[in-house]
Amino acid sequence: MTYLNLGYSLLRDPQYNKGLAFTEKERDAHYLRGLLPPATSSQQLQEKKLMNSIRQYQVPLQKYMALTELQERNERLFYKLLIDNVEELLPIVYTPTVGEACQKFGSIFRRPQGLYISLKEKGKVLEVLKNWPERTVQVIVVTDGERILGLGDLGCQCLPITIDVGTNNKQLLEDEFYIGLRQKRTTGKEYADLLDEFMSAVKQNYGEKVIIQFEDFANHNAFHLLEKYRRTHLVFNDDIQAGTGIAELIALEISKKTKTPVEETRKKIWLVDSKGLIVSSRKDSLQQFKKPWAHEHEPIDNLLDAVKAIKPTVLIGSSGVGRTFTKEVIEAVSSFNEKPLILALSNPTSQSECTAEEAYTWSKGRAIFASGSPFDPVEYNGKVYVPGQSNNAYIFPGFGLGLVISGAIRVHDDMLLAASESLAGEVSEEYFEKGLDLSTIFQHQKDFCPYSC
Known part of the structure; x- marks a missing residue:
């Protein structure tokens, strides 16, 4: 026995x-x-059998569930499958399918894989962490579920460590299959105290060098948490350090390459938010993280007029608001650029600022296009264009590994810049010919107009 x-x-x-x-x-x-x-049966034969099985499913969510089931019973085969079939399977385990999985997580929930820390565990967070079976933990991804992809507040329906303080999503609160706390989101001191207890417990349980990645926190908490803990913990937030942080990294790169003060290179970058172009006259009403990008210009209340006035070389979308790069916007940016660079980075696909087909068609095949979610190749005027996927998923896993290997105890912007440069260096001339090169983004010295707030 x-x-x-x-x-x-x-x-x-x-x-x-x-x-x-x-x-x-x-x-x-x-x-x-x-x-x-x-x-x-060898691992290779098992892999072949599983791929044949997965390809039989017509619905992406069914493929997602099949892969989840595999991960629950055979991790090494799961990761081998991903490594060998990354182009085919990444859209299943990541955007866009993972968005639907998060929305329906309560209905498809089978077996807990992550760690849940709710308000019920306040005062006992260290005990909860000790319930996790692994004792050597080097990287932690944590979310409070308030801003999942471009889908908004999904409460407890995400992984791997979820800080559950409730949800303001009425549909979830009324869903009989919802797995989280059925209450409105807690804010203020109670929220801050729970996060503070979590951060202290993580360091106490796993040590000074454990990496904490803040994931999908709403902006009003994300910037505050990063600023609060970046000097005491090894933390980063790929959403805001690769969101409005895109603007800062571009400014830093131009400064580095041109030996120009970063205060000057920031003036080459313009941001548009829901109220229009971010300009100096709005400075008093702006959130703190937007103020460095408030330049001298007359107010403009919409993206199209901002593009016409600024005449940007590059258009970057990371707002989570779909279909903002309209036909008129893309035609405008194409009118004063031979090769306009259009990056529609918001996820999932439904929230993308424009599709690959729209970008290539409306620019008459001249755009260099990439998106956060994958799009199929596009044929236009007898030429096939292969859209690139410019997603921070290509940065932060390697970035986390680099932090572990280097033994760093704090994260600095120049580390993110180095990671970005390294990734851009992987883009070849072959890709450029297909219309998806991203390495040119740092070579432009004209104005940028990231639509990213």
Whole structure:
């Protein structure tokens, strides 16, 4: 009976289970005889079988659920599958399908994979962290679920560590399958105290060098939390440091390349928010993080007129508001650029500022286009254009790994800049010919107009 339990437990441990890939020798060593069919199957053959199975599903969410089930029983095969089929599977495990998965998470919830810290655990956060089975933790991704992708407040329906303080999403509060706290979001001191307890407990439990990535916090909390903890913890926020942070990184890169003070290079970058062009006359009413981008100009209340006035080389969208790069906007930016660079970065696909087809068609095939979510190749005037995917997913996993390897204890902007330069250096001339080069973004010395607030 002891032998049976040992083998049986191994087959249900996703970290170590190999399924039919266990060899004859391993089956004897780990008490697996009789617990598996007699045939052995290599990881490569298992991978082939699974891909054949996944491709039978017509609905992306079904593919997502199949991959989740695989991760729950055989982690090494799950990651091998992703590595070998990243182009096909990334849109399933990430945007756009992951957006639908988050929206329907309560309905498809099967087995907990992450860690949930709600207001019920206030005063006991350290105990909760100790319930996690892994003792050596180097990177933590944490969210409060208030701004998931471009979908808004999804409450408790996301991973891996969720700080559940309630949700203001009426649909979720009325959903019988919702898995989180059924209350309006807590704010103010109670919210701050819970986050402070979490941050202290993380450092106490995992040490000074544990990396904490703030994920999908709403702006009113995201900037405050990053500013509050960046001097005491190893933290970063890919949304705002790769959101309005895009503008700062571009300014830093131009400053570095031209030996010009960053205060001057910021003037080459213009931002538009829901109230229009960010200008000096609005400075008193602006949130703190927008103030460095308030330049001298007459007020303009819409993106089209701002584009016509500023005449930007590059148009960057990261606002989470779909279809803001209209036909008129793209025609305007194309009228004064031979190769307009159009980056529609908001996720998921439904929130993208424009589609690849729209960008190429409305620019008459001259645009260099990339988006946060993937789009299929586009044929225009007999030429096939392959849209690029410019997503911070290509930065922050490697960025986190770099922090772990380097032993850093704080995150600085020049680290993000180095990561961006390294990624841009991977883009080849072949990609440029297909209309999706991103390395040119730092070579332009004209004006930028990121629509990113």
